[in-house]
Structure formats: C-alpha cells, structure tokens
Amino acid sequence: MVMLRVNGGTFETETDPDTPLLYVLRNEMDLYGAKFGCGLGQCGSCTVLADGTPIFSCLTPISMLAEREITTLEGLGTIDNPGPVQRAFIEEQAAQCGYCIPGMIMRAHALLSHNATPDETAIRSALSPSLCRCGTHMRILRAVRRAAESFETQASVAEEETQ
Structure with a gap:
C-alpha cells in the first residue's frame, strides 16, 4: 500500500508501487488536470508539483512520492475561484486546444512561487x-507575466505583514 499526499489530503492506494503517478491521479482519484500526452516525459502535459518542483507524472512511480506533497492543477484553484496563474x-486567453495548458500552469506556478519577479529568460526556461503545438x-x-504581477503583490503584502 502506498499513501500519497495530494492537494492537501491523503490517499491510499493498493496499486503497484511502480505505477506512474499519472495513472493513479486520473484512474483512482478522478483528477484529470494532468494529461497523458507522450508518456515519455517529453511534452509536459502531465506535469504536477512534488514539494513545489515540477515533475512528469507519466514517468514518476508512486513509490518515489510517498513522503512528498503533490499538487495538481485542481490544487491551485477551482472554477469559481481560480488561482492567480x-x-x-483565462484573462489572456492563453489556451487554444488546451492540452499543454495544465503543464504550463504548473510550471509557471512553481516558478512564481520561488521567484515572483522572473525575467523573460527565467519564464522561457x-x-x-x-x-x-497550437502556437x-x-x-x-x-x-505568466500577468500572474507574476499577482505573485509580486502577494509577496509585498506578506513582507509588510511580517514587519
């Protein structure tokens, strides 16, 4: 049995410990934000965060995640109350087909959580x-630049509150 911490809750699974996280998220937990794209860790559509770091959930076995906090797209916000990224x-209408968007959002969230004022090079990296593929x-x-403004404001407020 493997116990996973996902989006602030815990989930126990009897699934083989070598099973990639993506399959547990989608097939057992009904969390469909992470997409199956290539299955090889080359497209990023399956990206989730493990302790705030982006990982390819299609490649990462659940056995490697037992002690880590996993955050999926669903953990960032809801339809009624979306997170800043x-x-x-949504405001920039950044999605066309939308397949890459969950991974892009997760990577942007990870970046902005560590660097609220990234330059263009940091964002692209x-x-x-x-x-x-939609362009x-x-x-x-x-x-991402718009979301950075929100993260920068949150960082400023948090800094003022600690002073």
Whole structure:
C-alpha cells in the first residue's frame, strides 16, 4: 500500500508501487488536470508539483512520492475561484486546444512561487519542458507575466505583514 499526499489530503492506494503517478491521479482519484500526452516525459502535459518542483507524472512511480506533497492543477484553484496563474491564463486567453495548458500552469506556478519577479529568460526556461503545438506561446508568456504581477503583490503584502 502506498499513501500519497495530494492537494492537501491523503490517499491510499493498493496499486503497484511502480505505477506512474499519472495513472493513479486520473484512474483512482478522478483528477484529470494532468494529461497523458507522450508518456515519455517529453511534452509536459502531465506535469504536477512534488514539494513545489515540477515533475512528469507519466514517468514518476508512486513509490518515489510517498513522503512528498503533490499538487495538481485542481490544487491551485477551482472554477469559481481560480488561482492567480489559472486566472491569468483565462484573462489572456492563453489556451487554444488546451492540452499543454495544465503543464504550463504548473510550471509557471512553481516558478512564481520561488521567484515572483522572473525575467523573460527565467519564464522561457521554466516553461521549456512543456510543448505547445497550437502556437499560443505569446499569450502563454503574457499570462505568466500577468500572474507574476499577482505573485509580486502577494509577496509585498506578506513582507509588510511580517514587519
């Protein structure tokens, strides 16, 4: 039995410990944000966060994640109350087919959680493992820059509160 911590809750599974996380998320937990794309860790559509770090859930066996906090797209916000990155992607209409968007959002969230004021190079580097074939790259970049403004504001408020 493997116990997983996902989006702030715990989940026990009898699944083979070598099973990739993606299959447990989608087939057992009904969390469909992470997509099956290539199954080889080359497209990024399956990206989730493990302790805040982006990972390819199609490649990562659940046995490696037992002590880590996993965050999926669903853990960032809801339809009624999207998280800052999700909101920015909606406002910038950054999705066309939408297949890459969950991975892009997860990578952007990880970047902005560690660096609320990334430069263009940092943004492009953080997103580079995720492929978008629709050509919405410029809207995706605008969405990340918009989300960065929100993260920067949150960081400023948090800093003022600690002083």
